[in-house]
Amino acid sequence: MDIISTAKAHGGVQGVYRHRSRTTDCDMTFAVFVPEHEAGEKLPVLWYLSGLTCTHQNAMDKGEYRRAAAEHGLIVVLPDTSPRGDHVPDEPDNWQFGSGAGFYVDATQEPYAENYRMYSYVTEELPAYLAVNFPADTSRMGLCGHSMGGHGALSIALKNPDLYRSASAFAPIVRPTVAGWSKPALEKYLGRDPRTHRAYDTCLLIEDGKRFAEFYVDQGTADQFLEDGLRPQLLRDACEKAGIPLTLNMREGYDHSYNFISTFMEDHVAYAAARLKA
Ligand SMILES: N[C@@H](CCC(=O)N[C@@H](CS)C(=O)NCC(=O)O)C(=O)O
Numbered sequence: 001m002d003i004i005s006t007a008k009a010h011g012g013v014q015g016v017y018r019h020r021s022r023t024t025d026c027d028m029t030f031a032v033f034v035p036e037h038e039a040g041e042k043l044p045v046l047w048y049l050s051g052l053t054c055t056h057q058n059a060m061d062k063g064e065y066r067r068a069a070a071e072h073g074l075i076v077v078l079p080d081t082s083p084r085g086d087h088v089p090d091e092p093d094n095w096q097f098g099s100g101a102g103f104y105v106d107a108t109q110e111p112y113a114e115n116y117r118m119y120s121y122v123t124e125e126l127p128a129y130l131a132v133n134f135p136a137d138t139s140r141m142g143l144c145g146h147s148m149g150g151h152g153a154l155s156i157a158l159k160n161p162d163l164y165r166s167a168s169a170f171a172p173i174v175r176p177t178v179a180g181w182s183k184p185a186l187e188k189y190l191g192r193d194p195r196t197h198r199a200y201d202t203c204l205l206i207e208d209g210k211r212f213a214e215f216y217v218d219q220g221t222a223d224q225f226l227e228d229g230l231r232p233q234l235l236r237d238a239c240e241k242a243g244i245p246l247t248l249n250m251r252e253g254y255d256h257s258y259n260f261i262s263t264f265m266e267d268h269v270a271y272a273a274a275r276l277k278a
Contacts, residue, residue: 010070011036023121024083031056031078035070044140044276045075049149053100062258068266072273083115097185104152105200107189142166142272154202158210166275168216168268170261174235177201203238214245218264220254
């Protein structure tokens with residue numbers, strides 16, 4: 001593991017690290033905040049999955065999670081949003097596909113299937129790596145995410161209810177199979193048969209019988225993507241029909257940016273802590 005940087009913050013350490021991933025067949029950079037803790041102590045883990053165009057750095061610089069994570073004793077992990085590298089196929093002019101747009105799926109289509117395996121990277125390889133290299137108790141993990149990462153958090157929770165104890169999201173893409181900014185990417189990663197996309201669509205996963213204990217979602221009413229890409233009412237309908245408790249806070253006047261996320265981040269950390277430390 002390469003240590004790119006470490007800095008003391010709120011009594012703990014904010015670090016940025018790089019390792020070779022066999023899942024994505026490239027070097028992956030990620031950020032981890034480890035609060036102050038007793039020697040030998042293992043801490044629960046909150047995963048924060050970022051949105052389109054992001055690396056680990058956006059949330060690390062603007063997410064404002066450290067004070068709450070230190071207070072509650074949670075490790076916060078910020079993975080990258082895609083594989084990267086000269087050998088990784090990409091569309092540099094397209095912000096909704098390729099680098100920065102892995103959509104937390106395991107691609108099946110060429111030439112993407114070798115590298116674009118962010119679902120397995122985030123749910124298997126990086127947790128295992130964390131358990132060995134950090135004071136992380138990976139039997140107590142929660143998910144949180146923004147936009148594309150909100151889609152990641154909710155869909156991963158539905159598919160792995162035994163691995164994660166909490167799932168929350170900021171402005172999640174709840175129907176990526178129909179939203180304009182995700183459908184073309186799913187077609188390139190997974191093929192044009194819409195049946196192969198269902199396994200990565202929160203509302204369709206619920207329709208297909210997947211369940212999670214409860215969801216917590218914040219959504220700004222002034223979000224520029226609210227009606228085209230996000231449509232939280234579809235999640236409300238799906239959860240109501242399935243009997244999944246959903247807290248959906250419509251936040252008056254907030255947009256899609258980290259000004260919105262940082263305002264409510266402490267609530268999400270506290271929400272996860274209550275479930276991970278119960
Ligand atoms: N680049 C896009 C916007 C992309 C965007 O808003 N990305 C969100 C996630 S979906 C984000 O977190 N961007 C990085 C940031 O704000 O630091 C545009 O020009 O419309």
